[in-house]
Amino acid sequence: MTPDLIYGLTGIAVFAIGLVGALCAQDRLRRVLALKLCSVGAGFILVVAAWREPPASPDPVPHALVITGIVVMVSATAVALALIRRLQTLEAEADE
Amino acid sequence: MTDPLILFDLLLGVSVVALAVAVMGARDLFAAIVLFVIFGLLSALAWARLSAPDVALAEAAIGTGVTGALLLKTLHHLRYVTGQLDQFAAPGMTPAEPVPMGVIAANAAFCGLITLGLAVAYLGAPQGGPGFDALVAEAMPQSGVEHPVTAVLLNFRAYDTLMEVVVLLAAVIAVWQIERGLSDAPSPDLGQVWQGFARLALPAIVVVGTYLLWKGSEAPGGAFQGGAVLAAVGLLLLLSRAYVPRPAHRGAARLLFVLGTGAFAAVALLVTGGGRVAFQYPPDQAKTLILLIEGLVTISIAVTLAALFHGREPVALPSRRDHHDT
Numbered sequence: 001m002t003p004d005l006i007y008g009l010t011g012i013a014v015f016a017i018g019l020v021g022a023l024c025a026q027d028r029l030r031r032v033l034a035l036k037l038c039s040v041g042a043g044f045i046l047v048v049a050a051w052r053e054p055p056a057s058p059d060p061v062p063h064a065l066v067i068t069g070i071v072v073m074v075s076a077t078a079v080a081l082a083l084i085r086r087l088q089t090l091e092a093e094a095d096e
Numbered sequence: 097m098t099d100p101l102i103l104f105d106l107l108l109g110v111s112v113v114a115l116a117v118a119v120m121g122a123r124d125l126f127a128a129i130v131l132f133v134i135f136g137l138l139s140a141l142a143w144a145r146l147s148a149p150d151v152a153l154a155e156a157a158i159g160t161g162v163t164g165a166l167l168l169k170t171l172h173h174l175r176y177v178t179g180q181l182d183q184f185a186a187p188g189m190t191p192a193e194p195v196p197m198g199v200i201a202a203n204a205a206f207c208g209l210i211t212l213g214l215a216v217a218y219l220g221a222p223q224g225g226p227g228f229d230a231l232v233a234e235a236m237p238q239s240g241v242e243h244p245v246t247a248v249l250l251n252f253r254a255y256d257t258l259m260e261v262v263v264l265l266a267a268v269i270a271v272w273q274i275e276r277g278l279s280d281a282p283s284p285d286l287g288q289v290w291q292g293f294a295r296l297a298l299p300a301i302v303v304v305g306t307y308l309l310w311k312g313s314e315a316p317g318g319a320f321q322g323g324a325v326l327a328a329v330g331l332l333l334l335l336s337r338a339y340v341p342r343p344a345h346r347g348a349a350r351l352l353f354v355l356g357t358g359a360f361a362a363v364a365l366l367v368t369g370g371g372r373v374a375f376q377y378p379p380d381q382a383k384t385l386i387l388l389i390e391g392l393v394t395i396s397i398a399v400t401l402a403a404l405f406h407g408r409e410p411v412a413l414p415s416r417r418d419h420h421d422t
Contacts, residue, residue: 001102001106002102003101003102003105003145003146004146004223006102006105006106006109007105007109007142007145007146008218009109009215009218010109010112010113010142012211012214012215012218013113013116014112014113014116014139015211015214016207016210016211016214017113017116017117017120018116019207019210019211020120020203020204020207021119021120023203023206023207024195024200024203025120026195027125029125029128029167029170029171029174030120030125030128032167033119033120033128033129033132033167034120036132036159036163037116037119037120037132037135039159040135040136040139040155040159043139043143043151043155044139044142044143045214045218047143047146047148047151048146049221049227050146050148050227051146051147051148052147052229054147056229057147057229057244058146058147058148058229059227059228059229059232060228060229060232060244060245060247060248061227061228061232061248061252061253062227063148063150063151063245063248064245064248064249064253064256064257065256066148066151066154067150067151067154067245067249067320068249068256068257068260070151070154070155070158070159070320071154071158071260071263071264071320071397072260072263073159073163074158074159074162074163074166074401074404075263075264075266075267075404076267077163077166077167078166078267078268078271078404079267079270079271079274081166081167081169081170082270082271082274082275082407083274084170084174085170085173085174085274085275085278085407086274086275086278088173088174088177088178089177089278089279092177092178
C-alpha cells in the first residue's frame with residue numbers, strides 16, 4: 001500500500017462523483033460544483049502520476065500542468081457563475 | 097512493516113471522497129459550498145503529502161479560496177434576486193418535473209463506463225515514471241531558477257503559461273460583458289469585528305503574497321500562488337467597502353489586466369534574434385527576466401481575480417430605474 005495507490009483511487013472516485021453530479025444535478029450552481037470536483041479528481045491523477053518513491057523528487061511537468069489547470073478552472077468557473085447570475089436575474093425579471 | 101503515515105493517507109483519502117459525496121448530497125447550497133471549501137483544503141493537504149507543495153498552494157489559494165468566494169458571492173446574488181436572502185436554508189432552484197428513469201439509467205451507465213475505463217487505465221499504467229524528470233534535471237542549470245516547477249512554468253513551458261494568463265484575461269472580459277447592466281445584490285453587513293479583522297489581516301496577506309512570489313524561484317511558491325493571496329487583499333477591500341470601484345477606475349483596471357500578458361509576450365518576443373527563438377531567454381539574464389515576468393504577472397493575476405470576484409464592470413446604471421418605473 002503506497003500513497004500513490006490510495007490517492008489515485010481517491011482521484012478516480014472524486015472524478016466519478018463529479019461526473020455523476022454534472023450530469024444529474026438539477027441545480028445550476030451545484031452543476032458547477034460538480035465540474036469543479038471533476039477537475040480536482042483529474043488533478044489528483046496527474047499529481048499521483050508525478051509522484052516518485054522518496055527520496056526521489058517528483059516530476060515537475062505534471063505539477064506545472066495541474067497549476068495551469070487550476071487557474072484555467074477558476075477562469076471558467078467565474079464565467080459560468082456570471083452566466084448563472086445573469087440567467088437568474090433575467091428569470092426573476094420575467095416572473096415579475 | 098508499513099509507514100504509519102499510510103494510515104493518515106487512508107483516512108485523508110476516505111475523507112476527501114466522503115466530502116465529495118457530501119457536496120453533491122447536501123440539500124442546502126450554502127452547506128454544499130462550505131463542504132466544497134473543506135474538500136478543497138483536504139485535497140491540497142493530500143497533494144502536499146504527494147510531495148507537490150506548489151500544486152497544494154495553488155489549489156488552496158485559487159481552487160478553494162478564490163473559487164469559494166466566487167461561489168458564495170453568486171449564491172448571495174441568487175438569493176437576492178429570488179427574494180430568499182433572509183431564509184437560512186433556501187431551497188435550490190429545483191425544476192418541477194422529475195427526471196425520467198431512462199435518462200438516469202443512461203447517465204449511470206455512461207458514468208460507470210468512464211470511471212471503469214479510468215480505473216483500468218490508472219491501474220494498468222506503469223508506476224513511477226519514466227516521466228520528464230531526467231529531461232528537466234538536465235536542463236535545470238540553463239533555466240535561471242532553482243525550483244523545477246517554476247522553471248517548467250516560466251521557462252520550459254512558458255508558452256502554456258502565457259496562454260493561461262490569456263485565459264484569465266479572456267475570463268474577465270467575458271464576465272464584464274455578461275454582467276453588463278446587471279444590478280448588484282447589496283453586500284451583506286459584515287459588522288464591527290470584520291473591520292478589525294480586515295485591518296489586522298491586510299498587512300499580513302500582503303507580506304505573505306509577496307514572499308510567495310519572491311520565494312518561487314528557489315522554493316515552492318510563485319506568481320500564481322502569490323497572485324491569489326494578493327487577490328485576497330482585493331476581496332477584503334471590496335467586502336469591507338474600503339475600496340469601491342468607480343467608472344473612472346476602468347482605465348487603470350484594464351491596464352492592470354493586460355499588464356501581465358503584455359509584459360510576458362513582449363519579453364518572449366524581445367529575446368528573439370541572434371539565433372534564438374521566442375521564450376529562449378539568454379541564460380545569464382534568465383533569472384532577471386523570469387522574476388520580471390513573474391512580478392508583473394502576479395499584479396495582473398491579483399487584480400484580475402479580484403475583478404472576477406467583483407463581477408460587474410463598474411459603470412453607472414442610468415436607464416435601469418426608468419425601465420422599472422414605466
